[in-house]
Amino acid sequence: MTHRSRSTFSARTRLAVLSGMALSLTACSDSPNPTAPVARSVTAASERDEEGIFHRFVSMGTSISMGWQSEGVVAGSQQQAWTRQLAMLASRSQSMPLVAFPGCRSPFVAPLSAGRRLSGEGAATNPGSLSCAPSEEGVTLPAQSVAIAASSTYDAMHATPETKAGDASYARLYTRVLPPNTTQLQAALDQKPKFISVEFGGNEVLNARSGIAIVGATLTPLATWKPQYTALTDAVAQDVKRGILVGLLNNVGDFPSFRRGKEIWADRAVMAAAFNIAVNADCDASENLIFVPVRIPTAVATGAAYRARTLGQAPFSCADGGYGRQDFVLTPTEAIIVNDLLAAMNAHISAAAATHGFAYMALQELYGRADLKPTYSTLAVMTSQAPYGFAVSLDGIHPNNAGHAILAAAAARAINARYGTTIPETAAMIALR
Numbered sequence: 001m002t003h004r005s006r007s008t009f010s011a012r013t014r015l016a017v018l019s020g021m022a023l024s025l026t027a028c029s030d031s032p033n034p035t036a037p038v039a040r041s042v043t044a045a046s047e048r049d050e051e052g053i054f055h056r057f058v059s060m061g062t063s064i065s066m067g068w069q070s071e072g073v074v075a076g077s078q079q080q081a082w083t084r085q086l087a088m089l090a091s092r093s094q095s096m097p098l099v100a101f102p103g104c105r106s107p108f109v110a111p112l113s114a115g116r117r118l119s120g121e122g123a124a125t126n127p128g129s130l131s132c133a134p135s136e137e138g139v140t141l142p143a144q145s146v147a148i149a150a151s152s153t154y155d156a157m158h159a160t161p162e163t164k165a166g167d168a169s170y171a172r173l174y175t176r177v178l179p180p181n182t183t184q185l186q187a188a189l190d191q192k193p194k195f196i197s198v199e200f201g202g203n204e205v206l207n208a209r210s211g212i213a214i215v216g217a218t219l220t221p222l223a224t225w226k227p228q229y230t231a232l233t234d235a236v237a238q239d240v241k242r243g244i245l246v247g248l249l250n251n252v253g254d255f256p257s258f259r260r261g262k263e264i265w266a267d268r269a270v271m272a273a274a275f276n277i278a279v280n281a282d283c284d285a286s287e288n289l290i291f292v293p294v295r296i297p298t299a300v301a302t303g304a305a306y307r308a309r310t311l312g313q314a315p316f317s318c319a320d321g322g323y324g325r326q327d328f329v330l331t332p333t334e335a336i337i338v339n340d341l342l343a344a345m346n347a348h349i350s351a352a353a354a355t356h357g358f359a360y361m362a363l364q365e366l367y368g369r370a371d372l373k374p375t376y377s378t379l380a381v382m383t384s385q386a387p388y389g390f391a392v393s394l395d396g397i398h399p400n401n402a403g404h405a406i407l408a409a410a411a412a413r414a415i416n417a418r419y420g421t422t423i424p425e426t427a428a429m430i431a432l433r
Contacts, residue, residue, distance in 0.1 A: 068149045070400075074106065078145070099136065104133050104176060106131065209328070244361060251367075357418075360414060
């Protein structure tokens, strides 16, 4: 999901780079080198309890728990992951498999119109060709966070650095997080945690951002996923007495990266004047969900090319491209398919938490916020420091530092409710807007 506007590049270069950036985002931050959060104090009476729980706190999961921001990961973003912020709320720390500057892969930098990553590489560079910095000096694997971007529930139990060696986009992450011949599950349990967080399921659904919502193609069938998740959580619960299971969001349309056609229609005058884009009438009143990180940068690049060739304004349509076509448009019918699957998965995760006596919280705590999405603006997407609002990073999907603080506070509330602890339920970074 990458974005760009008019720049000093030639029109042809802009088109190639912006379109490439958009395509790089089909694979799936904030300040890539943020400051560490300040640990919150707890009362002397509760301190022993919280420190007891988090004495050996290990987290498993996907990019959300890894600290992936702005389509990349680096030590600064890892140090802001919600799991680490949660530990610090309980006056503990959490060791992370820190990746040295400028990251692996290196995150985008704002504004997106610059088309750059923190490394200086182009945002449109093929993910498999991007540089990958080594671990920071002194990192010993496994760290207390073993979460890895793009991991599925199946991967948590079966994927090792060796089995992922052929994955050009993510193989190097496995070597930065896991010891040889070790899965996430093994790396987590080998540390004999007293408390664990488990966050999986999102990557079984996320490919629907392509505009294709087909169970068995872009969506993992529920009948396939449920036994995998049950096996994973059963294995965890055999060795760990207390933990938190993390559910998903409720509505795919809650992602700030998705905007309804009618929102883009409302911005048509600015799109025409600033970017030479003619928004089609099929966007007017359209409830189709448009995946902005791909569609908008591509449209901006095309508009620049049209202007350079005096071809008039580049058309932008919100219409669905047809069944099975990667158009980055979800119709209301397709969104229902995704949301029904999310609901069923959330119900299963919640039930698993109850079965094992674990706490439960969902990513909906962040993505369901009424204040999450700013009013849509193509100009803001392409040129602002926060194109997707105060809590979401530059890829439009993953939390930024403030978003992770919101999730940490939600996890603290859920843990307190389940175990009677008194972890502070607010994080200072939530107030940062």
